[in-house]
Amino acid sequence: MKPIIRTAKLSKHYGKGGEIKAVDELDLEVNEGETFGLLGPNGAGKTTTVRLLNCIIKPTGGSADVYGYDIFKNETDVKRVTGLLAESPGLYEKLSAYEFLEFMGALYDVPKTILTERIEDLLKLFGLHQRRDHLLEGYSRGMKQRILIASALIHDPPILFLDEPTSMLDPRAAHMVKDLIKSLSDTAGKTIFICSHILPIVEELCDRIGIINQGRLIALGTIDEIIAQTQSKTLEDAFIALTGGVEEKELLAWREQRGAST
Amino acid sequence: MPAPKWLIVAKNEYRIHTSSMRSLRRIFPYIAVGLLAVYVVFLAPAIFSYFFDDFTAFIITQAAAPTVQLVLFMLFFYFIIFPITNTLREEQTDQLEIFLAAPVKPSDVLLGEFLGVMPFYGIVVVVLAGSFTALLTPLGLDLAQIVITIAVFCLTFFSALWIGTVTAAILRSKLGKSARGKDIGKALAMIIALPLVAVMYALLGGGLLSTLTNPNISGIVRTVLNLIPSSWGAEVFVHFASNPGNILAVGWAPFLFFGGLSAFFLAVLFLGVKGANRAYSLETTSFTASRAKPDGVFYQVVRILGGSDSFGTLLVSLFKDYGRRLENLSKIIYMVGLLIVLNLFLIDPTNPEGGLVMMQFILPLLSVFIVGEVTLRGKGSLFIYKKAPSGVGRLVKARLLKGWLIVMPISLIAVVATAVTNPAGVLSFMLFSIGMLMSTVAASVAFVLGLFLLNPAFSDKSGNYMVNIMITMQVLPIGTFLVPMIIFRTILQLSLYDALLYFTVPFSWILGILILYLGKRRLSRIE
Numbered sequence: 001m002k003p004i005i006r007t008a009k010l011s012k013h014y015g016k017g018g019e020i021k022a023v024d025e026l027d028l029e030v031n032e033g034e035t036f037g038l039l040g041p042n043g044a045g046k047t048t049t050v051r052l053l054n055c056i057i058k059p060t061g062g063s064a065d066v067y068g069y070d071i072f073k074n075e076t077d078v079k080r081v082t083g084l085l086a087e088s089p090g091l092y093e094k095l096s097a098y099e100f101l102e103f104m105g106a107l108y109d110v111p112k113t114i115l116t117e118r119i120e121d122l123l124k125l126f127g128l129h130q131r132r133d134h135l136l137e138g139y140s141r142g143m144k145q146r147i148l149i150a151s152a153l154i155h156d157p158p159i160l161f162l163d164e165p166t167s168m169l170d171p172r173a174a175h176m177v178k179d180l181i182k183s184l185s186d187t188a189g190k191t192i193f194i195c196s197h198i199l200p201i202v203e204e205l206c207d208r209i210g211i212i213n214q215g216r217l218i219a220l221g222t223i224d225e226i227i228a229q230t231q232s233k234t235l236e237d238a239f240i241a242l243t244g245g246v247e248e249k250e251l252l253a254w255r256e257q258r259g260a261s262t
Numbered sequence: 263m264p265a266p267k268w269l270i271v272a273k274n275e276y277r278i279h280t281s282s283m284r285s286l287r288r289i290f291p292y293i294a295v296g297l298l299a300v301y302v303v304f305l306a307p308a309i310f311s312y313f314f315d316d317f318t319a320f321i322i323t324q325a326a327a328p329t330v331q332l333v334l335f336m337l338f339f340y341f342i343i344f345p346i347t348n349t350l351r352e353e354q355t356d357q358l359e360i361f362l363a364a365p366v367k368p369s370d371v372l373l374g375e376f377l378g379v380m381p382f383y384g385i386v387v388v389v390l391a392g393s394f395t396a397l398l399t400p401l402g403l404d405l406a407q408i409v410i411t412i413a414v415f416c417l418t419f420f421s422a423l424w425i426g427t428v429t430a431a432i433l434r435s436k437l438g439k440s441a442r443g444k445d446i447g448k449a450l451a452m453i454i455a456l457p458l459v460a461v462m463y464a465l466l467g468g469g470l471l472s473t474l475t476n477p478n479i480s481g482i483v484r485t486v487l488n489l490i491p492s493s494w495g496a497e498v499f500v501h502f503a504s505n506p507g508n509i510l511a512v513g514w515a516p517f518l519f520f521g522g523l524s525a526f527f528l529a530v531l532f533l534g535v536k537g538a539n540r541a542y543s544l545e546t547t548s549f550t551a552s553r554a555k556p557d558g559v560f561y562q563v564v565r566i567l568g569g570s571d572s573f574g575t576l577l578v579s580l581f582k583d584y585g586r587r588l589e590n591l592s593k594i595i596y597m598v599g600l601l602i603v604l605n606l607f608l609i610d611p612t613n614p615e616g617g618l619v620m621m622q623f624i625l626p627l628l629s630v631f632i633v634g635e636v637t638l639r640g641k642g643s644l645f646i647y648k649k650a651p652s653g654v655g656r657l658v659k660a661r662l663l664k665g666w667l668i669v670m671p672i673s674l675i676a677v678v679a680t681a682v683t684n685p686a687g688v689l690s691f692m693l694f695s696i697g698m699l700m701s702t703v704a705a706s707v708a709f710v711l712g713l714f715l716l717n718p719a720f721s722d723k724s725g726n727y728m729v730n731i732m733i734t735m736q737v738l739p740i741g742t743f744l745v746p747m748i749i750f751r752t753i754l755q756l757s758l759y760d761a762l763l764y765f766t767v768p769f770s771w772i773l774g775i776l777i778l779y780l781g782k783r784r785l786s787r788i789e
Contacts, residue, residue, distance in 0.1 A: 079365040090356025091357075104364075106270040107361075
């Protein structure tokens with residue numbers, strides 16, 4: 001398998017003298033057709049990584065190429081070959097599902113002759129065809145997420161970035177999105193890059209994972225490899241061992257202080 | 263060949279703004295153009311023909327040029343702040359990610375967003391241009407003068423709207439990514455209109471116009487005004503109106519002003535497109551997290567006023583939550599600014615009763631800003647109190663006390679300032695007026711708190727919020743002040759003292775307590 005996303009010492013530092021390291025010297029390779037999961041606690045640098053690889057923000061160091069395109073030199077090409085489901089995406093709630101997909105298709109230069117048919121297909125695939133003319137403001141959260149995934153696919157990109165695809169969804173909607181990602185990987189052959197801190201999703205979907213903490217990639221490999229590396233029993237244990245957790249006795253320490261309870 | 267990206271964005275914006283009339287979307291432009299044509303060709307000339315004689319007499323006076331300059335300046339300024347205020351009130355950066363992830367240039371997004379709303383701004387511009395042209399045409403302007411007049415309007419207002427759109431996009435990008443930034447944005451949206459209000463009151467009060475027409479004292483003001491592009495348009499109008507029908511007789515001046523205005527439009531357009539990259543960015547701008555400092559003297563005093571026990575803590579918490587939102591502080595600044603402007607320009611020092619009446623109408627708005635936010639944080643914030651033992655009663659008591667502690671000192675300063683500017687004021691009358699007014703202000707705090715609990719507004723854009731403001735600003739002062747004044751003074755021939763003493767003050771308190779009681783009951787039942 002050939003690498004389709006490659007980063008070398010990719011960094012994004014903020015603040016005076018770059019003291020805040022959102023992403024720090026990230027070395028990563030994601031192979032074609034692979035479903036890769038980037039795990040990390042909140043604020044670890046997952047979203048920043050996705051934004052860097054989608055040319056939404058500019059790196060402060062290192063290099064990266066996506067589908068063979070340099071993220072510094074070929075911004076437009078990178079954007080054309082990637083689809084993005086952002087963590088807190090802005091939907092145009094006053095548009096209908098059809099209008100929103102039509103707009104997204106036009107932004108990505110999908111020819112009009114193809115666009116209409118593709119929108120119809122996507123709406124059917126995502127089970128939203130009957131509500132195609134309803135304004136998005138009336139959609140449930142799960143339905144909105146489906147439309148956003150459809151919009152990320154509207155230009156049929158070979159690489160799909162999904163930033164926390166199930167974090168805001170109820171179990172039923174999350175299950176549906178999970179099935180959808182699986183079928184995109186299995187049947188459509190897409191390369192999928194998932195960012196999440198929900199471990200079961202990553203466990204079920206990803207071929208390989210990377211664990212990022214405080215901007216640094218601290219583990220990389222298959223789930224079994226990472227569990228073995230940390231001598232843990234589960235991915236959750238491995239994750240906590242790598243990123244740090246709170247001891248049980250510390251959690252309840254406050255109760256022992258006098259006067260804490262009334 | 264794919265459509266230009268700015269056109270795609272513009273089409274999308276148009277769709278968003280017409281989503282409430284989707285069935286009319288296709289025919290809306292034709293309806294709008296048809297109605298505007300009827301207004302410009304028939305209605306405006308018919309309406310403004312009634313003012314023609316007055317206007318003809320006015321346009322040759324010394325006041326014509328500064329008046330037109332000021333009117334155009336106010337419209338110019340308003341068109342700049344309108345998009346900014348709209349954006350700052352509801353900053354959304356989520357959609358930025360859609361554009362930034364797509365192969366589209368920021369300048370295309372900016373231009374598209376501008377052109378997408380242009381049909382709606384265009385309606386306003388056409389109505390204004392049509393009205394002015396209807397006023398000027400009967401003077402005998404020739405076709406070239408009319409065309410240039412319309413072009414001046416379009417250049418002036420579209421420049422202003424473009425400046426407003428670019429500034430709004432940059433502010434959204436800078437402020438919309440953090441809670442603190444959003445708060446700053448809302449605060450700016452509140453006070454950004456204050457200069458416009460000041461100019462409007464100065465114009466209404468007559469002070470500004472007399473200053474501008476006085477050749478001895480108008481130097482700096484006029485110079486500053488002349489630097490603003492809207493004034494160049496005003497110069498064109500006044501030159502044409504003074505020499506109607508003969509474009510060559512007016513000399514080079516209007517053409518220079520028109521050329522300057524055109525150059526200004528092109529320059530702002532160019533700079534806006536160049537600055538578009540700054541307007542569309544998701545780069546984090548600040549990592550400074552706001553931190554609470556230890557309680558200072560102010561909070562310690564508030565705690566003592568609250569009784570130093572748990573109620574004192576509750577009161578201090580309310581003050582902290584209120585005071586740490588710049589949006590709230592900006593409302594206080596706005597009100598203080600408004601009261602200063604009123605005192606400077608509108609209240610006649612020789613007519614203390616007029617000032618009193620004005621204060622009766624303005625000060626309840628201060629109560630709205632201070633205690634009307636009781637429900638604005640949503641039901642969740644109310645349920646915290648409902649869950650706590652005696653929570654509802656304590657919420658009402660704490661909010662009332664907080665309202666009085668903020669509203670009363672500000673109102674006192676404003677009322678005293680109004681009273682002492684009266685050169686012929688009698689001390690006893692002044693003290694009496696101040697006392698009566700402060701008493702009604704205190705009652706209005708109770709009334710407003712009760713009203714916002716009775717008719718909760720969970721957003722300052724909700725219909726309930728507007729209804730409550732209308733009731734507070736209109737019904738309350740008219741019912742408790744104006745009507746009794748008419749009844750007691752005109753019919754019963756009582757003095758102002760008696761009217762205030764026997765009706766306004768007691769009735770304000772009865773009403774305030776009653777509405778507060780009903781509001782508290784409603785809060786107990788809110789689900």
